[in-house]
Amino acid sequence: MDLTRRRLLGLAGASLGGIALHAAGFSAGTAWAAPRFAGDPFAFGVASGDPLPDGVVLWTRLAPDPLALDGRGGMPERVVAVEWEIAEDERFTRRVRRGVEQATPELAHSVHAEVTGLAPGREYFYRFRAGGDLSPVGRTRTAPTDPAALTFAFASCQCWYEGFYTAYRHMAAEDLDLVLHLGDYLYEYGVGETGGVRGVTLDASFQRETLTLVDYRNRHALTRLDADLQAAHQAFPWVLTWDDHEVENNWAGDFAQLDTDGYPDQDPEAWRARKAAAFQAYYEHLPLRLPQRPNGAEARMYRRLAFGRLLDLHVLDTRSHRDDQVCGDGIKSDCDVERSAPERSILGAEQERWLLDGAGRSGATWNVLANQTLVAQVDQNPDPFVHASGLDMWDGYTAARDRLLTGLWERNVANPVVVTGDIHRAVVADLTLDFADENAPVVATEFAGTSISSGKDGAPTDEIGAAWMTGGVNPHLKWHSAQRGYTVVHATPQALTASYRVTPVVTVPGSGIQTVAAFGVAAGRPGAQPL
Structure with a gap:
């Protein structure tokens, strides 16, 4: 699929429901149930990596103040649930996987979602949601x-x-x-x-x-x-x-x-x-x-x-x-x-x-x-x-x-x-x-x-x-x-x-x-x- 940069960065919002929670490990931070960010929490964009035949790892990091001098990216010492979804098309009309990862202050509110259950050698599109904010759309491929x-x-x-x-x-x-x-x-x-x-x-x-x-x-x-x-x-x-x-x-x-x-x-x-x-x-x-x-x-x-x-x-x-x-x-x-x-x-x-x-x-x-x-x-x-x-x-x-x-x-x-x-x-x-x-x-x-x-x-x-x-x-x-x-x-x-x-x-x-x-x-x- 021909994906121009404008289309890559263009997003169509969609609500997610019925998502299973996957804990990212222990955190001393309390949960932030309804996060509201002072700036774009996805200032660093999105990424994927280490493709396998059945999946990839999806990445982002929440940072509404990306160069905050304390290194926290403008985030509080609280845990944030970050939803992710992956689809066969960039408009997300054919979703194939979705889930939630816990972005913790101990890991700078980074997200590493290891997605499985995908088809080999296929192109997919993915994005994240935190609170009311939606990330750019990324494109990835399985091995x-x-x-x-x-x-x-x-x-x-x-x-x-x-x-x-x-x-x-x-x-x-x-x-x-x-x-x-x-x-x-x-x-x-x-x-x-x-x-x-x-x-x-x-x-x-x-x-x-x-x-x-x-x-x-x-x-x-x-x-x-x-x-x-x-x-x-x-x-x-x-x-x-x-x-x-x-x-x-x-x-x-x-x-x-x-x-x-x-x-x-x-x-x-x-x-x-x-x-x-x-x-x-x-x-x-x-x-x-x-x-x-x-x-x-x-x-x-x-x-x-x-x-x-x-x-x-x-x-x-x-x-x-x-x-x-x-x-x-x-x-x-x-x-x-x-x-x-x-x-x-x-x-x-x-x-x-x-x-x-x-x-x-x-x-x-x-x-x-x-x-x-x-x-x-x-x-x-x-x-x-x-x-x-x-x-x-x-x-x-x-x-x-x-x-x-x-x-x-x-x-x-x-x-x-x-x-x-x-x-x-x-x-x-x-x-x-x-x-x-x-x-x-x-x-x-x-x-x-x-x-x-x-x-x-x-x-x-x-x-x-x-x-x-x-x-x-x-x-x-x-x-x-x-x-x-x-x-x-x-x-x-x-x-x-x-x-x-x-x-x-x-x-x-x-x-x-x-x-x-x-x-x-x-x-x-x-x-x-x-x-």
Whole structure:
């Protein structure tokens, strides 16, 4: 169905009756029987996520005063019953499911309604009601059980103050089954006196780095108010995992960033408290299922979604379980011994076994790994006699990379493809058993995507890209771009293609969109080829 943005945001009110109550857990707040809000309680819009063949999770958060400095969004310490309904048409004449969730103050009055009983591979429409207020209409899709094709976009790194989210407005107009977000949904730094390129004045609390639950809630709130981001969330179900900036730059498991910027993260208890706050705010603002709800400073973000026999999606978390970066982090040319220590891990032993065992058992044509930072080896110095490695990437965990690629090879995993975020640039790479041997077997293909806005306006190449792509030091890298945008992946039983869509300018709104490169992988023949 052709759903324009006006139609997506247009609503037709309808009363709901006979709705079963589904408690969301204990809350210290009393019930608010007849809520009346001072502003629009659905200022953050709506979203859906983690599609299964029989259902999705529906999300919203009540916040009539979305940037209230106490982080409560203008809501009282009371429980609010939020009705939801899902239908086969956007006018809700063919309703198929309805229910009620309890929005509690403990979770910032967020709603995560896990809907079941839907048909596979179908488009649905959904909305919420709180008191007399009705939310925007969202569109979602369940996972197909026998798809002839699957199309998704992946994106990452959306620094609010460094660029407008024009790419998301273009993404919302695509014909997609889902959106995959690979991390850096927000940035923990202060946004600047004018909100960077946004040109707005915000309270002083937005000028400092995020540390507390209130800080993280309000930084998410600022991000979620963007209309283009809301449009993309309303148009498709999203599958999300985090990277570093949702908490702190380059955090690693139980270790805070080495440069503390004057904050007390090196104290273990302070660091765990900060992580717990960041994890909770992340869950509160995104369409995640109950297994991804954090328990303090612990959360299980890695999980697997199946799309029939066509594609298995293995969603990774390369932050929560990794060893600390070695040699002081950064890019180093004298750290080969430390970074290649055999015991080092970027996934943690449990996640590593889960990934390789699950991929080995997969019966799908394509095994897609949703990954945060670059797997491919990258010599960042064009001098052939000096090898410089980025220690926050898989290059800082070479034994873990060897176990991953060897494990995929030995298990004969069908058509592994890695999609990656983090690096604010687009890269296509062959992943081989031995990057030092140009004749080594190709195990998988990596499609790394650029940022939505982080790094401000990009360019087809830059100094870093030139270093990566010249001098023959990285022959397994097929293509590079430092422009901004997202990547559209289309999978069939015969081939998987990746089309790189870029917005030339992000520091002002309204830029166009263009496809600057496309690569394909044929089933049974690893390695990307330009199209």
